[in-house]
Amino acid sequence: MRLTHVAGHGGRKLVGVTEQWTVAVGRRAARAVLIDDRDRLVLIKRTRPGQAPYWTAPGGGVEDTDSSIEAALHRELAEELGAKAAGASQVFLFSSPSDAGVAVQHFLAARLIELNESARNGPEFSDPSRGGYELDRIELRGNDLASIDLKPTALKEFILANREALLIEAANGG
DSSP, rough: OEEEEEEETEEEEEEEEEEEEEOOOEEEEEEEEETTTTTTTEEEEEOOTTTTOEEOOOOEEOOOSSSSSHHHHHHHHHHHSSSEEEEEEEEEEEEEEETTTTEEEEEEEEEEEOOOGGOSSSSHOOOGGGEEEEEEEESSSTTTTTGGGGEEEHHHHHHHHHHHHHHHHHHHHO
């Protein structure tokens, strides 16, 4: 991935002056801001031995065989939740340093249309040493979201600041 940055001074752009940065993207993930039919946020509560529980948005790594970020999201929802979702529009992008460069997480708003927990599959469910992956639903309109440890924190702040817009976006996808 190549990013172009326009150099500036005092808030003014210097025309014709650019710096080229090459950024190595180590891992890409597709995650859902998944909203059910009762306007609750569908999350995964992670429990690991010796750590406090935390919550995360469902989804996971984009694989070479995925035709798009959206395709990766739908595959991951089927694996992690046994779920199908309607619509999927990117609403948030988060990056963080990783050993292989930069980890990029694409968050897409979607409406949950089907859930079959017995269809959940993947290494997270067959390897007990990875800890627990409990399905949880959090009221989006109340104060419940503010009281949990949703990771990354920037996602929690984004959702809290944009609840109504996310509900509208999910409704348009459903």
